[in-house]
Amino acid sequence: MARRTKSRARKMLSGRAFLDTLVQCPQCHSIDVVQYGKQANGTQRYRCNNLACPRTIFLLHYHDKGRLPAVKQQIVAMTLNGSGVRDIVRVLKVSSATVIDVLKKNNGPLKS
């Protein structure tokens, strides 16, 4: 009986370690994440447990690049360097709706 509980504990530990090494929040790079249901197409969804992080739900592999923080930052950076919406669409290969969406929502860096 003692052996059974020990092996179960080890299994749980290794499962936790597996999650820690592979899954990271794309926004704050926290490893304090949990599995959080699935997308309609069956892709695993994750949730970031870091309270200071603005991102709550994320996926490991995004189908649409406009959801990635790196691409969003690039959109803001290109705008600050004088690129128009259609320039950004051509270079980053995201839709114009995505570019406008990101610029509307992103009012953080401009305030400070």
Ligand SMILES: [Zn+2]
């Ligand atoms: Zn996070």
